[in-house]
Amino acid sequence: MHHLQVKDLSSAYGPLTVLKGVNFTLAKGETAALIGPSGSGKSTVLRVLMGLNKPTGGEVLIDGAALDYSRPASVRAARERMAIVFQQYNLFQNMSVLRNVTIAPVKIKGRPRKEVEAEAERLLSKVGLADKHHAYPDELSGGQQQRVAIARALALRPQILLLDEVTSALDPELVNEVLDTIRGLAADGMTMLIVSHEMAFVREVATKVVMMDEGLVVEQGPPEQIFGAPKTDRAREFVGKILRH
Amino acid sequence: MNYTFQFGVAFAELPELLKGAIITFELGILAFWGGALIGLLGAALKTYGTGPLRWLAGAYVVFFTNTPALIQIYFLYFGLPELGIRWSSFTCTLIGLTLNAGAYLTEIMRAGYISVRSTEVEAAETLGMSRWQQIRYVVVPHIAKTIYPALANFFIVILVMGTSIGAIIGVDELTGQAINISTENYRWIEMFVVVAGIYVILTFIASLSLALVGRWAFRVKAKVF
Ligand SMILES: Nc1ncnc2c1ncn2[C@@H]1O[C@H](COP(=O)(O)OP(=O)(O)O)[C@@H](O)[C@H]1O
Ligand SMILES: [Mg+2]
Numbered sequence: 001m002h003h004l005q006v007k008d009l010s011s012a013y014g015p016l017t018v019l020k021g022v023n024f025t026l027a028k029g030e031t032a033a034l035i036g037p038s039g040s041g042k043s044t045v046l047r048v049l050m051g052l053n054k055p056t057g058g059e060v061l062i063d064g065a066a067l068d069y070s071r072p073a074s075v076r077a078a079r080e081r082m083a084i085v086f087q088q089y090n091l092f093q094n095m096s097v098l099r100n101v102t103i104a105p106v107k108i109k110g111r112p113r114k115e116v117e118a119e120a121e122r123l124l125s126k127v128g129l130a131d132k133h134h135a136y137p138d139e140l141s142g143g144q145q146q147r148v149a150i151a152r153a154l155a156l157r158p159q160i161l162l163l164d165e166v167t168s169a170l171d172p173e174l175v176n177e178v179l180d181t182i183r184g185l186a187a188d189g190m191t192m193l194i195v196s197h198e199m200a201f202v203r204e205v206a207t208k209v210v211m212m213d214e215g216l217v218v219e220q221g222p223p224e225q226i227f228g229a230p231k232t233d234r235a236r237e238f239v240g241k242i243l244r245h
Numbered sequence: 246m247n248y249t250f251q252f253g254v255a256f257a258e259l260p261e262l263l264k265g266a267i268i269t270f271e272l273g274i275l276a277f278w279g280g281a282l283i284g285l286l287g288a289a290l291k292t293y294g295t296g297p298l299r300w301l302a303g304a305y306v307v308f309f310t311n312t313p314a315l316i317q318i319y320f321l322y323f324g325l326p327e328l329g330i331r332w333s334s335f336t337c338t339l340i341g342l343t344l345n346a347g348a349y350l351t352e353i354m355r356a357g358y359i360s361v362r363s364t365e366v367e368a369a370e371t372l373g374m375s376r377w378q379q380i381r382y383v384v385v386p387h388i389a390k391t392i393y394p395a396l397a398n399f400f401i402v403i404l405v406m407g408t409s410i411g412a413i414i415g416v417d418e419l420t421g422q423a424i425n426i427s428t429e430n431y432r433w434i435e436m437f438v439v440v441a442g443i444y445v446i447l448t449f450i451a452s453l454s455l456a457l458v459g460r461w462a463f464r465v466k467a468k469v470f
Binding site for chain 2: 108109
């Protein structure tokens with residue numbers, strides 16, 4: 001059974017239909033990369049999965065069970081299974097690093113503070129920020145903030161981690177520290193859906209590549225196929241363009 | 246010039262002046278908190294309200310920020326009795342100052358509402374926070390931190406400039422007490438030098454406490470002066 005299955009998913013911003021029937025699947029422990037030109041609907045897919053945008057049609061299934069995003073209970077269930085990291089980190093500026101990471105597990109899941117703090121410290125060490133617990137977001141570099149955002153997402157113990165262009169807002173010299181963190185997660189077997197423009201990175205860590213264009217998936221398969229021998233014209237054109245750069 | 250300064254006379258009146266200072270503090274704090282509640286509501290209406298409610302909040306702000314507080318208090322004290330409503334000078338000053346503060350605080354708080362980053366709220370939502378938790382943990386702390394310096398400044402403005410208007414209609418706050426005593430002992434210069442000193446001390450105490458609270462609660466690096 002597929003861990004995550006997205007079936008004929010559609011969504012719109014007002015009159016503008018941006019997802020026109022998206023299909024792809026994700027197996028447990030897989031790192032899938034969602035690629036495609038800007039405006040093709042990649043972020044919208046992640047936003048629909050997280051319940052930030054409403055689907056207008058299609059289905060999302062986790063372990064074979066469909067989520068009904070019109071029901072608050074299902075939206076809550078989606079947010080328990082999945083966590084998202086945004087391009088702009090979106091840390092809570094009024095909270096210390098440690099509190100950013102612990103607030104959701106403590107206040108929402110109701111887990112004991114001591115236990116959550118111990119786990120948060122482990123996560124922060126894992127992303128290389130063991131010494132920054134008491135810093136505030138505005139005292140950190142973009143790369144450090146993004147790693148805190150990853151730790152914050154992991155603290156919820158999601159089954160699937162969604163990453164939306166998490167290195168795009170970073171200065172070039174800070175990109176690698178974040179990519180290293182993601183490499184580590186992939187090696188640990190975390191199930192991830194990554195939107196990224198870092199093609200070299202995608203080729204290296206992705207077990208599967210899903211290519212989107214104009215609200216549709218044009219091709220999906222292992223990276224060797226997508227980058228080496230794309231089957232569709234649209235994929236060939238896009239790959240040709242990005243590999244030339 | 247053969248005026249002999251007699252500060253001893255003024256210092257002898259310190260207990261009376263301090264009674265006035267307490268009323269000054271009372272007026273300042275009550276008007277500020279009343280104004281803050283009005284401001285919270287006014288800012289919500291101006292930011293999220295529609296149609297007549299939004300218009301009403303706008304008209305309130307324009308009216309009270311474009312007319313002198315003195316005129317507003319005169320209206321309450323001398324105008325309302327013509328309509329059969331008679332309030333004490335303290336009440337009229339308090340209500341006038343509160344309405345006046347409410348208008349300014351509406352604008353200050355609106356800046357806070359506008360500054361809330363929707364992306365932070367979205368992050369809170371995806372972490373599973375309910376609407377109420379988003380407001381409590383993300384929205385309100387953010388607004389509070391953003392507007393704290395402006396709020397603290399405004400409190401000092403009311404405390405020092407606002408409350409003394411009451412003296413004109415006979416409230417025995419600090420300035421009023423000084424006028425009362427001076428008309429009897431004729432030591433106007435000494436009295437008002439001492440009163441100015443007390444105002445400076447009041448301001449200093451208030452600014453210092455506000456700066457410390459800001460630092461502790463919001464990491465605001467507020468200057469005392
Ligand atoms: N808030 C929004 N309001 C209206 N249209 C939007 C909004 N966000 C994105 N879109 C549109 O939706 C389409 C898909 O956007 P997005 O999912 O962000 O693409 P991608 O992440 O692949 O660059 C684009 O045409 C974009 O202009
Ligand atoms: Mg995007």
